[in-house]
Amino acid sequence: MALATNLGYPRIGVQRGLKKALEAFWAGKTSSNDLLETARAIRKANWLLQKEAGIAHIPSNDFSFYDHVLDTACVVGAIPKRFGQVSGSVDLQTYSTMARGSQSVTAMEMTKWFDTNYHYIVPELAVNQDFWLASRKPVEEYLEAKALGVETRPVILGPVSFLLLAKSQDADFNRLTLLDRLLPVYEELLAELVKAGAEWVQMDEPCLVLDLDAAALSAYKKAYAMLGGISPKLKILLTTYFGNLDKNMDAVLKLPVAGLHLDLVRAPEQLAKAVSKAPAKMVLSLGVIDGRNIWRADLAGALALVEPAVKKLGQDRVLIGPSCSFLHSPIDLEAETKLDREMKSWLAFAKQKLGEIAAVARAASKGRRAVAAALEDCRKAMRAKKTSPRIVNPAVRKRLAKATKTMAKRKSPYAKRIKLQNKHLGLPHFPTTTIGSLPQTPEVRANRASYKAGRIDRAAYENFIKEETKRAVLWQEEIGVDVLVHGEFERNDMVEYFGEQLKGFAFTENGWVQSYGSRCVKPPIIYGDVSRPDPMTVRWSRYAQSLSSRPVKGMLTGPVTILQWSFVRNDQPRSTTCRQVALAIRDEVVDLEAAGIKVIQIDEPALREGLPLRKKDRKSYLKWGVEAFRFSSCGVKDETQIHTHMCYCEFGDIPEAIAALDADVISMEASRSKMELLDSFRKFRYPNGIGPGVYDIHSPRVPSKEEMESLLMKALDVFNKEQLWVNPDCGLKTRRWEEVRPSVAAMVAAAKSLRKKINSHAGAAV
Ligand code: 39S
Ligand code: ZN
Numbered sequence: 001m002a003l004a005t006n007l008g009y010p011r012i013g014v015q016r017g018l019k020k021a022l023e024a025f026w027a028g029k030t031s032s033n034d035l036l037e038t039a040r041a042i043r044k045a046n047w048l049l050q051k052e053a054g055i056a057h058i059p060s061n062d063f064s065f066y067d068h069v070l071d072t073a074c075v076v077g078a079i080p081k082r083f084g085q086v087s088g089s090v091d092l093q094t095y096s097t098m099a100r101g102s103q104s105v106t107a108m109e110m111t112k113w114f115d116t117n118y119h120y121i122v123p124e125l126a127v128n129q130d131f132w133l134a135s136r137k138p139v140e141e142y143l144e145a146k147a148l149g150v151e152t153r154p155v156i157l158g159p160v161s162f163l164l165l166a167k168s169q170d171a172d173f174n175r176l177t178l179l180d181r182l183l184p185v186y187e188e189l190l191a192e193l194v195k196a197g198a199e200w201v202q203m204d205e206p207c208l209v210l211d212l213d214a215a216a217l218s219a220y221k222k223a224y225a226m227l228g229g230i231s232p233k234l235k236i237l238l239t240t241y242f243g244n245l246d247k248n249m250d251a252v253l254k255l256p257v258a259g260l261h262l263d264l265v266r267a268p269e270q271l272a273k274a275v276s277k278a279p280a281k282m283v284l285s286l287g288v289i290d291g292r293n294i295w296r297a298d299l300a301g302a303l304a305l306v307e308p309a310v311k312k313l314g315q316d317r318v319l320i321g322p323s324c325s326f327l328h329s330p331i332d333l334e335a336e337t338k339l340d341r342e343m344k345s346w347l348a349f350a351k352q353k354l355g356e357i358a359a360v361a362r363a364a365s366k367g368r369r370a371v372a373a374a375l376e377d378c379r380k381a382m383r384a385k386k387t388s389p390r391i392v393n394p395a396v397r398k399r400l401a402k403a404t405k406t407m408a409k410r411k412s413p414y415a416k417r418i419k420l421q422n423k424h425l426g427l428p429h430f431p432t433t434t435i436g437s438l439p440q441t442p443e444v445r446a447n448r449a450s451y452k453a454g455r456i457d458r459a460a461y462e463n464f465i466k467e468e469t470k471r472a473v474l475w476q477e478e479i480g481v482d483v484l485v486h487g488e489f490e491r492n493d494m495v496e497y498f499g500e501q502l503k504g505f506a507f508t509e510n511g512w513v514q515s516y517g518s519r520c521v522k523p524p525i526i527y528g529d530v531s532r533p534d535p536m537t538v539r540w541s542r543y544a545q546s547l548s549s550r551p552v553k554g555m556l557t558g559p560v561t562i563l564q565w566s567f568v569r570n571d572q573p574r575s576t577t578c579r580q581v582a583l584a585i586r587d588e589v590v591d592l593e594a595a596g597i598k599v600i601q602i603d604e605p606a607l608r609e610g611l612p613l614r615k616k617d618r619k620s621y622l623k624w625g626v627e628a629f630r631f632s633s634c635g636v637k638d639e640t641q642i643h644t645h646m647c648y649c650e651f652g653d654i655p656e657a658i659a660a661l662d663a664d665v666i667s668m669e670a671s672r673s674k675m676e677l678l679d680s681f682r683k684f685r686y687p688n689g690i691g692p693g694v695y696d697i698h699s700p701r702v703p704s705k706e707e708m709e710s711l712l713m714k715a716l717d718v719f720n721k722e723q724l725w726v727n728p729d730c731g732l733k734t735r736r737w738e739e740v741r742p743s744v745a746a747m748v749a750a751a752k753s754l755r756k757k758i759n760s761h762a763g764a765a766v
Contacts, residue, residue, distance in 0.1 A: 002310055002318040004361035005057035005285055006050055007202065007239060007261065008155060008325025010350055011064060012514050013042045014332060019518040022065065025092070026100075026518075032092045039063065043141065047150040053354035054361075057200060057237075057319060060145045060152035061138040062327075065092065066099045066517045069165060070108070070121035072157040074098075076185045077134035080108065080124045080169065089135040099517055101699030109167065110516060110698065112609045114206060114242050116292070116328055117523075117565055119516035123166035127173050131185045139192050146197065153237065154193055155325075158205040159186050159227075160219050165207070176219045183226050190230050200235045200258070203227070206324075208252060209243030209263070211615055217251045228256035237261060237285060241324035243613050244270045250277070259283035264305055265290045265323035275309050278317075284309060285319035289356050292328050294511075294525060294567045296348040297356045299363075299371070299378045306364050320361040326350040330511035330522075342388070343506055345381040346527070391571075393504070393529035396580055403583065408630035410638065410662060414688050417638040417664060424639040425551055425598060429758065430712070430726050430751045431482040433691070435645050435667060436555045436601060437494070437731035438472050438487035439740055448492065465490045466543065473547045479745045480752070483599055484552045486544030488733065492522075494557045494603065495565040499524025501536045502584055505566070516698075519734065525567045526577055532584035535591045542595045553643065554592040554600040559585055559628040564606035575624040585632035593636045601643035602633050604661070605730075608651055622657040629661050641665065647693075647730045652680035665689035669729045675711055678718045690719055693729030694750070695743060700735070702742050708750040721758055726751040 012018045021038035024030040043063050050058045064071050073079065074090045082105045083090075083098050090098070099121055101107030109122040138154045145152040157165075159182050163175045193201055205220070228236060235258035244267035245252055252260065253274070260278070264271055264287050274284055286309060288302040310318050333339075333349040348356060363371045385391070410417060444465075451461035472487040491497040499505040505524045512520040537554065545552045559582035568577055585602065592600050607625055612618050633642045644661060647669035651658060658666065670677040670692035677692055694711045695703040708726075715724055726747060732740050 002306070002315045002320055002361050002364035003056035004054055004358045005153075005319040005321040006055050006059055006326070006354065006357065007204075007241070007287075007291070007322055008059050008062035008327050009046045009050060010326055010329065010331050010514070011042060011046070011062065012331075012512060012520060013038070014045075014335065015510075016512055016520055018042055018065075019520060022518040026096060035065075035092065039065065040144070043144065044148055047145050047148060047152065049351065050354060051150050053351075054358040055354060056361075057321075058145070058150060058152045059155045059202060059325075060141045061154045061156065062325065063141060065095065067119075067121045068155075069113075069123065069157060069162070070095070070099055071135075071137060072162055073121070073123040073166075075133070075135045075137060075189065076162070076182060077132040078123050078125060078129060078166075079134070082106075086134065089137075101696070101701050103701050106696070106701065107699045115609055115611065115613060116242075117513075117515055117521065117606070117609065118328060120165070123162065124169040125163070125166045125175055125178060126169045129178055129181065131178075131182050133185050133188045136189075136192065138189060139196050142193060142196055142198055151199075153200040153202050154198055155202045155204060156186075156189070158203040158238070159183060159223050160216065161205045161207040163219075164216065174215075176215060179219050179223060183223060186223075186227055187230060190227060190234060194231045194234050199233070200237055202237045202239050202261075203257075204239045204241075206239075206241055208238075208240045208245055208248050209267075210613055212248055217248065220251065220255065224255040224257055235259065237283070237319075239285070241266075241287060241291075243267055245274075246270070246614070249273055253277050253279065253282070257282070259285055259319065261285035261287060261319075261321065263287045263323040265292070268305055271305060271309060275312050278313070281317070283317050283319060284313060285321050287321050287323035288360060289322045289353050291322040291324040291326050291353070293570065294330065294347050294349060295570055296346055296378065296381060297353070297360075298382060299356065299359060299375050302356075302360050303363055303368065306360060310364050315365055318364060320357055320364060322353060322357060326353065328513060329353065330508065330513055332510070335510040336508050338509055339506060342384070342390075343527070346385050347525075349511065386571075391528040391569075393531060396504075396529040396531050396583075399583060400576070400579055403579070403631065407586075408627050408634055410634050410636075412638050414662065414664065418689070420639045421641045421664060425483075425641065427482050429721055429755050430724055432726045432748050432751045433481060433483040433553070433667070434476075434485050434728055434744060435731040436485050436488055436553065436603070437491070437733035438485065438489070439735055439737050440489070440733040441737070444468060444489050465540075469540070469544055470547055473544055473552065475741070476744075477548055477550060480748045481744065482550065484544075484548055484550050485555065486540060486552055488555060488731075490540055494731075495562055496522055496524055498536060498557055498562060499526075499566060501534070502530055502532055502581075504528040504530040504580070521565065523566050526563075526569050528569070530577065530580040530584055532587050536588055538588075538591050538595050541592055541597050545595075545597060551598045554589075554597040556585055556588055556592075556600065556602045556632075558602045558604035558607075558644065559632050560610055560625045561604050561606040564610045575628075578624060578628045579631065582628040582631035586635045589632060590635045593640050598639070599641045599643060600633075600636070601645060602629065602663070603645045604629055605645060605647045607646060607657070608654060611654065622654065622660075626657055626660045629663075633661075633663065643667065645730075651677060655680055655684035655686065659684070659686055659688070663688065665691065665725055667691040667693065667725060667727045669693050675714050678715060681718050686719070686723070689723050689725055691725030691727040693727060694747060695728050697728050697730045697732055697735055700739055702739055703746060705746040705749045705753065708747055709753055712750060712754050726754075
């Protein structure tokens with residue numbers, strides 16, 4: 001039999017139960033026992049559901065309270081010293097502090113998990129890092145499932161990917177040199193799993209889809225030579241996802257592992273080679289159901305891949321699974337009550353995808369006739385979608401065909417624009433601003449929920465939002481911020497809000513996906529050609545600007561980010577969809593300018609995240625991505641100042657692309673990594689205005705004026721004083737006013753103090 005397998009199931013719980021339990025625990029409203037209980041219930045429900053769906057290899061240890069990379073660091077005892085001496089398992093309090101920081105310690109860094117919108121906690125490793133088996137979470141969860149009558153395959157982030165995804169705490173050293181110290185801990189863990197009865201262990205090594213050098217490949221060889229030989233009873237499934245093994249394939253097929261998982265949604269072309277070269281006995285796990293998107297699978301297409309592999313290898317050497325963990329997929333389509341039937345017939349969420357896996361596995365074992373009804377149903381839905389009039393909009397296509405290169409260029413170069421803007425705006429040196437959003441308090445959310453549920457009418461809701469906005473604008477004026485924001489109280493999310501107003505988008509009620517820790521997003525679904533029937537933000541921006549004589553920024557999300565944070569149609573190139581979104585945003589930008597908005601920010605935090613994992617694919621992505629941003633931003637006069645914002649990524653490798661956006665000002669995440677960002681800008685002279693974030697908004701800690709001033713001094717080593725802006729790392733929607741008020745006030749004080757210092761040094765080179 002070709003068995004059905006899964007690599008990971010969403011852990012947030014159907015009604016985001018984990019989020020609610022975590023936040024209640026952090027707020028001191030519940031005990032750690034309450035939280036543990038919720039977690040146990042989620043795991044149980046997930047295991048039983050998968051068993052019910054006919055999945056033979058069910059994952060365990062795919063659960064995490066915050067992040068699975070942080071969990072791995074806790075398992076191998078890589079707990080940075082500032083979180084105190086830990087003698088056993090890290091308790092939930094310490095674990096939370098590692099992830100989120102506290103008033104006295106800074107959090108660990110967080111960054112994007114490959115090219116997804118999921119963020120992982122970056123392990124910090126010292127040159128002489130000690131590792132030890134500090135937590136037995138994988139063993140405990142394996143036994144927990146077993147006690148429920150579910151045999152599982154524990155999932156563990158593999159040692160080489162763990163090291164490659166970590167960062168060096170000390171002066172830069174090669175993290176792979178720590179492999180010899182790390183492997184004994186993995187050995188001990190695997191031995192305990194074998195003892196507990198585990199037959200298979202899933203070792204995730206997603207770094208195998210990256211461009212790797214010889215040193216990394218030899219680390220893989222060493223690691224799996226050791227782990228593969230632990231026990232004749234243990235079978236390792238080496239899991240790769242998000243891309244093609246490509247040149248790494250030959251080395252991987254030589255590793256002494258029992259099975260290899262391939263992502264055949266992203267890279268179906270790698271299957272033929274794997275099938276022909278896999279050593280006798282190696283099991284291939286075929287990832288044919290998309291874990292990253294919500295479209296219903298083309299079952300016949302999946303079978304066309306699977307059948308030749310089964311023929312060559314035999315059923316017993318084939319597993320059928322998702323392309324990657326369902327961590328990135330919403331949970332259950334059945335929970336959607338507002339999507340129409342036709343739309344639902346095009347979609348599948350995690351739960352439905354389990355059914356697809358089971359169907360493909362069944363057909364692979366028993367022949368297509370065993371799933372004839374499912375195949376026929378699927379074929380009908382796909383044919384209907386292909387010819388549906390909801391998808392094509394001729395006007396959008398015509399406009400796109402006519403778009404010209406000059407539409408992607410500002411009228412004058414930056415040097416000329418900035419003079420006009422300075423006159424137009426009259427800002428001091430080191431102007432202060434915030435990224436856009438202000439606290440989305442429970443009260444704001446509750447009001448929106450009431451409005452959506454029809455408990456209050458539109459007028460009542462809008463009055464409430466108006467009052468919030470007014471209070472926010474006046475507060476910013478009072479503490480002396482130079483370029484104000486309206487606070488975005490009317491928005492649920494920076495992508496969903498636009499998706500709801502654009503044509504060609506559908507949105508869900510419950511399609512939550514974990515973004516980081518307790519934070520979730522509900523990505524909209526782009527199913528058809530995109531257009532903007534009406535202005536989306538002009539009314540709120542105009543209102544906010546009417547409250548102040550200082551500039552209030554118009555706030556938009558850029559086309560690449562809207563694309564990256566949505567579920568995107570798979571029937572045309574991403575670049576085409578992105579250009580359609582870009583033209584819709586362009587219309588909004590032009591309308592904001594006409595409404596008297598002088599500064600317009602178009603956020604592109606996901607530009608770096610969307611960067612292809614392989615170097616050879618990057619140039620073309622950056623070309624269309626940068627062009628899309630410019631399409632959206634270049635419809636304005638020279639006097640209008642365009643800002644953009646980026647966060648939570650390593651930007652070091654794309655400074656040219658960032659400069660090519662030609663935004664007048666960019667604000668960037670920089671403080672959690674202590675302005676590491678500056679190094680890349682030392683090498684590359686960034687020409688336009690720039691605000692490297694001076695404080696970490698993902699932590700409840702209130703920063704001091706002094707520390708922000710010293711970060712700004714550091715920044716002045718690299719940028720000149722005409723260029724430098726002062727702002728936090730990111731938007732403030734996840735923070736509480738109690739934290740935001742003193743933080744932003746201290747930030748403004750830091751800028752003022754710097755102005756004084758620099759002016760008293762007038763004439764001296766700064
Ligand atoms: N990706 C996206 N799409 N958006 C982003 O802002 C970011 N930022 C970066 C990177 N990726 C992103 C960091 N990631 C959140 C999510 C992701 C983040 C940062 C923050 C976040 O705050 N998410 C909220 C959360 O998890 C949900 C936001 C939302 O959609 O809590 N809120 C809705 C709204 O405000 C629904 C709110 C809600 O939970 O309308 N309502 C309650 C319910 O449905 C009822 C309301 C109540 O009574 O409280 O149960
Ligand atoms: Zn940000």
